[in-house]
Amino acid sequence: MRMTLRQIQVFRSVCQQHSYSRAAEEMSLTQPAVSLQIRQLEELIGQPLFDYVGKKLYLTDAAEALRKASDDIFGRLESLDMQLTNLKGSLQGQLSLSVESSAKYFIPHLFAAFRRDFPEVSLQLVVVNHQQAIKRLSTNRDDLL
Known part of the structure; x- marks a missing residue:
């Protein structure tokens, strides 16, 4: 096994x-x-x-x-997914974004514009405080902060 x-x-x-x-x-x-x-x-x-x-x-x-090996494995799988998507000619997948609470008012407008341009991308938004944002950044839980 x-x-x-x-x-x-x-x-x-x-x-x-x-x-x-x-x-x-x-x-x-x-x-x-x-x-x-x-x-x-x-x-x-x-x-x-x-x-x-x-x-x-x-x-x-x-x-x-x-954990380190799994980070490498899943990073390579994400890279492969992006390469295969590029070969298709369209942007697909999931975009994870964490924002501090002060940004929660303007980010939805940016998400809406992004969604219009790239409808096949699944968007995930998490609103956190500063300390949580730092922790999420250090554990590589999001694509953008």
């Missing part, structure tokens, strides 16, 4: 959320389904991916290595 992209997606969500429950919610899965995916990854790797201190979840060295 080998790792699947879905297992790695679940793993990445747990890493970002620092919680099986929040990862399950984010991915529209049940918490037991997330636990099963992580347990299968741990069996494949042969070591635990997370340590728990109290109720807090921490990444092990193995998890850090897998």
Whole structure:
């Protein structure tokens, strides 16, 4: 048995959320389904991916290595997707944008103009405070801040 992209997606969500429950919610899965995916990854790797201190979840060295590799894998897949889209001659995909609360008033107008020009691009906007914006930037959760 080998790792699947879905297992790695679940793993990445747990890493970002620092919680099986929040990862399950984010991915529209049940918490037991997330636990099963992580347990299968741990069996494949042969070591635990997370340590728990109290109720807090921490990444092990193995998890850090897998997270870095997964960033590379998904970055390459995104690059491939863009290259294939360019070959088709149209812009497609998803654009994730986080803005601080002060920008929430003018960004929708920019989104509307962008949407008219590129209707096949799915747009996602998250309004956050300054501290959350910095955290999202450091974890590479968005395309633009």
